[in-house]
Amino acid sequence: MPNRGHQMWLELIRLRPALAADLLDYVCKGLVPSTAHARMEPTDLSEHKPVSYHADAVVTLGKDRPELAVIVEVQQRRDPQKHLTWPAYVATARARLGCPTVLLVISPKAGVAGWARKPIPLGHPGLVLRPLVLGPEEVPVLTDAQAVPSPELAFLSAAVHGPGPDGPKVFEVLLDCMETIDADWAQGLMDEVLAVLPRAARNLLEGMMKTETGEYRSELFRQVVHETQVDFVLAMLSSRGVTVPEEARARIFGCTDVEQLLEWGKRAATADSIKDVLG
Structure with a gap:
């Protein structure tokens, strides 16, 4: 079952297919058509009924007709089976769409990215598939x-490089970008990045969202933190099998005190009833 770190890449590409072209350009310059218009294609790459092949995402680039197809695969672990299915994806998509086709593998883990880059010999003399891989590097x-191509790339930069030495800088860029886009979209991106970051990096980002007085820099960030903490409380209660009546749920959603929500979250981790949490 794909986890949240896997799904966030695909969700961004589904919402903005042109992001696949941006990412491909970071891996291999010159492949993206100059007149590229991006559109999502069906991910079912099956040709024969007994065998079903489904890529993570398929994006075509071109103006009036597809000039390049990009098969996007998000890989978070080594999987030898992919060396059999990836060539099938490329060949089938090329036959179905009638245009040059490339395989773009996204792996946020350096070790897995290194594995994915290995050439895949197909047996026929000279026929070798060399996946294009977007790793942390x-x-x-x-x-x-000022130099950020899109908010989605600012988000991916923060999600990948936030835990590293450039964390404060990429987080600052992320926060600046989030202030320039639709509030609901920004809130969704912030929710995702807070969910995938390790604890230390998440604490750093949350600290940067506050002013010197301890208040959050904007209403957007107050909403992000509030929803994140509410989700945490409810997730803990759900994992414990605790029923949450509508009155209690309304009280949790209506609480604007982050410290109180944190306290409720801690209690929920060991609670047997809603009274153990809210008193």
């Missing part, structure tokens, strides 16, 4: 908000 470290 290829994801841009965006430290200047």
Whole structure:
């Protein structure tokens, strides 16, 4: 079952297919058509009924007709079976769409990215598939908000490089970008990045969202933190099998005190009833 770290890449590409072209350009310059218009294609790459092949995402680039197809696969672990299915994806998509086709493998883990880069010999003399791989080294470290191509790339930069030495810089760029886009979209991106970051990096980002007085920099960030903490409380209660009546749920959602929500979250981790949490 794909986890949240896997799904966030695909969700961004589904919402903005042109992101696949941006990422491909970081891996291999010159492949993206100059007149590229991006559109999502069906991910079912099956040709024969007994065998079913489903890629994570398929994006075509072109103006009036597909000029390049990009098969996107998000890989978080080594899987030898992919060396059999990836060539099938490329061949089938090329036959179905009638245009050059490339395989773009996204792996936020350096070790897995190294494995994915290995050439895949197909047996026929000279026929070798060399996957194009976007690993941590290829994801841009965006430290200047004025030079960010898109908010989605600022988000990916923060998600990948936030735990590293450039964390404060990429987080600052992320926060600046989030202030320039639709509040609901920004809130969704912030929720995702807070969910995938390790604890230390998440604490750093949450600290940067506050002013010197301890208040959050904007209403957006107050909403993000509030929803994150509410989700945490409810998730803990659900994992414990605790029923949450509508009155209690309304009280949790209505609480604007982050410290109180944190306390409720701690209690929920060992609670047997809603009274153990809310008193």
